[in-house]
Amino acid sequence: MGFKDLFSPVTNMNTSQLQAFIDSNREGDFTLLDVRQLAEYENARIPGSKLIPLPVLNDRLSELDPQKPVIAY
Amino acid sequence: MVYNLKGGIAAWQGHAAAGTSEMGMMLLKGNETPREVICLAYGLEEGLRKFYSLSIKLAIDSEVVAILTKLAEIEVKHKQRLFDLYLTIDPTPLKVEAFENRITSELVEGGFDPDKLLEQSLPAFKTAAGILDFAMMLEAQAMDLYMRYAEKSEDSEVKKVLFKMANEEKAHLKSLGDLLDKNMDFK
Numbered sequence: 001m002g003f004k005d006l007f008s009p010v011t012n013m014n015t016s017q018l019q020a021f022i023d024s025n026r027e028g029d030f031t032l033l034d035v036r037q038l039a040e041y042e043n044a045r046i047p048g049s050k051l052i053p054l055p056v057l058n059d060r061l062s063e064l065d066p067q068k069p070v071i072a073y
Numbered sequence: 074m075v076y077n078l079k080g081g082i083a084a085w086q087g088h089a090a091a092g093t094s095e096m097g098m099m100l101l102k103g104n105e106t107p108r109e110v111i112c113l114a115y116g117l118e119e120g121l122r123k124f125y126s127l128s129i130k131l132a133i134d135s136e137v138v139a140i141l142t143k144l145a146e147i148e149v150k151h152k153q154r155l156f157d158l159y160l161t162i163d164p165t166p167l168k169v170e171a172f173e174n175r176i177t178s179e180l181v182e183g184g185f186d187p188d189k190l191l192e193q194s195l196p197a198f199k200t201a202a203g204i205l206d207f208a209m210m211l212e213a214q215a216m217d218l219y220m221r222y223a224e225k226s227e228d229s230e231v232k233k234v235l236f237k238m239a240n241e242e243k244a245h246l247k248s249l250g251d252l253l254d255k256n257m258d259f260k
Contacts, residue, residue, distance in 0.1 A: 013076040015084045022087075027220065027243060028236030036082070044082060044089040047213045047246075048220035048239060051094060073078035073085075 010072075018046075018071060031064055033072040046073070088209050088246060090217035097184020097218045103225045107234040110222065111159045112176055114238050115152055119178035121211065122148035124187045128198060131191075140201040140256075144208055147245075154241060162234065182242075183214030205253040209246055216242035 013021065021030070032049040034041050041051045052060045064070060078084070100113055125145040132138045160166050167175075181187050197203035216239050223235035 010075045010077045012079045014079045015086055018076075018078055018085075019087055022243070023247070026236065027216075027239035028223065028232070034082075040082075042091065042093050044091050045217070046082065046085055047088065047090040047217040049090075049217075050220075050224065069074045069076065071076045071078055073081045 013071060021071070030069045030071065033064070033070050035072050049073075088213035090213050092214070094221060097180075097214075098221060098225065100180070100184060101222050101225060103227055105226070105231060106228075107162045107230050108159065110226075110231055110234055110238075111155055111162070112172075114219070115155045115159075115172075116176045116178040117180060117182045117184070117215065118148050118151045118155060119173075119176060120181040120187060122152070123178060124181045124190065127187075128191065131195075132198060134199070134201075136201045137198065137204060140204050143252075144204070147248075151241070151245065155238070158234070158237065162230075182211050182218075184218055185211070185214070201256055202253060205249055205256060209249045209253070212242050212246040212249060216246065 027048060032046050034045050034049040034051045035054040035057060036051075037053050038051065041049070045051075050063075052063065082089070101110070105113070122145050125141050125148065129138055129141045129145070132141055156169060156172065159172065166172075179187075181190060194207050197207040219235050219239040219242060223232045223239065226232050226235060
């Protein structure tokens with residue numbers, strides 16, 4: 001995922017599609033990206049999510065593997 | 074490819090994980106070998122098996138006892154899967170008895186203290202559905218913990234093992250969901 005991706009049209013996925021995606025892909029082959037704030041992440045998150053709050057996302061893009069699909073919420 | 078989850082976390086209907094990103098992380102320094110992380114996970118599965126076995130003594134309802142017994146049996150299978158994984162990575166593997174002698178099982182899956190967990194979860198232990206829901210919560214936490222371990226680990230082989238373990242937890246979560254559905258069908 002590169003900086004430009006932040007401004008590219010993204011595909012929406014509903015929760016049923018996400019569940020099907022998670023079920024059919026191995027952990028480690030995709031990134032669930034939680035872009036909310038820390039307190040929200042700690043309160044409830046989709047298991048296995050990586051937290052990078054939106055305000056610091058641009059600075060931490062290098063932490064994401066560009067080869068793997070990213071599902072952000 | 075970037076996807077956006079429509080509706081965000083509020084729309085998510087699966088089990089959620091909660092707690093700080095450091096919760097349970099004291100068990101891992103980040104420089105463990107694949108064998109060490111498998112031993113760690115094995116200990117957490119054994120901790121949960123013991124937890125369910127001890128909880129049976131507190132249960133009165135026969136249906137609750139049956140579910141707790143089933144969950145304890147399932148943890149034995151989970152341990153076997155981890156031992157099978159261990160056999161694939163250790164060129165000179167120990168026999169299961171010697172392997173188990175190296176295991177610490179004071180915590181349960183997800184990195185929880187069993188006494189505190191029991192105190193917090195007692196209300197859920199009144200019904201079979203409540204216990205299954207509780208068990209699914211633990212599997213979700215365990216999956217989340219292994220993914221955080223993978224993030225922390227510096228070794229690509231260890232990451233692979235941790236991803237496999239997270240996949241196992243995902244499968245456990247699904248089978249418990251199926252069990253819960255069957256349980257609901259009986260009502």
